[in-house]
Amino acid sequence: MALEFKCKHCDEMIQSKFLKIGEIVECKKCGKKSTIPEDAKGISDADIHNEHTISDVFNKKSKESEKSNSDIVITSDKYPALKFISSLLKFIAILSAVVGVVIFFELVDAASYSTKDSVILIGLPSLMFSLIASICIYAFSELITLFIDIEKNTRK
Numbered sequence: 001m002a003l004e005f006k007c008k009h010c011d012e013m014i015q016s017k018f019l020k021i022g023e024i025v026e027c028k029k030c031g032k033k034s035t036i037p038e039d040a041k042g043i044s045d046a047d048i049h050n051e052h053t054i055s056d057v058f059n060k061k062s063k064e065s066e067k068s069n070s071d072i073v074i075t076s077d078k079y080p081a082l083k084f085i086s087s088l089l090k091f092i093a094i095l096s097a098v099v100g101v102v103i104f105f106e107l108v109d110a111a112s113y114s115t116k117d118s119v120i121l122i123g124l125p126s127l128m129f130s131l132i133a134s135i136c137i138y139a140f141s142e143l144i145t146l147f148i149d150i151e152k153n154t155r156k
Helices: 054-069 080-111 117-155
Strands: 002-006 013-016 024-026 033-035 041-043
Touching (some): 080 117
Antiparallel strands (some): 002 013, 002 041
16 A cells, blocks of 8 residues: 655655655655655555656666666785685695595505505595595685675675
């Protein structure tokens, strides 16, 4: 249900489709802000005859803000500590994968002097664990980067 009332500054009839009593509205004629009074007349949505209702003004402003927001470039780094932690986790993930592979090949090389069962019992699980841990750590660092990017997009 829409509301209709007179602007207290210029006596222009204002129709509001989405705002409620007590909320502030800007008059399209004089540009001053008014509070929707308690004696505002309730009208049906079909009775709205003004071609520039508050909802139209709101939609126009939101479209204009979308256009102007696309031109905004955010250059400040808001979360440098999180970016550092994300980079550090990526480094740790790559390092743990490399160490796991090196240890596996050292065990394979050492297994040439002993039994091959030691490579299967010790080397393969440790290689698998280091690779899975590396993937998880790297994924967590990417998740931190994703959250930073989401926050940066919401600021736009």
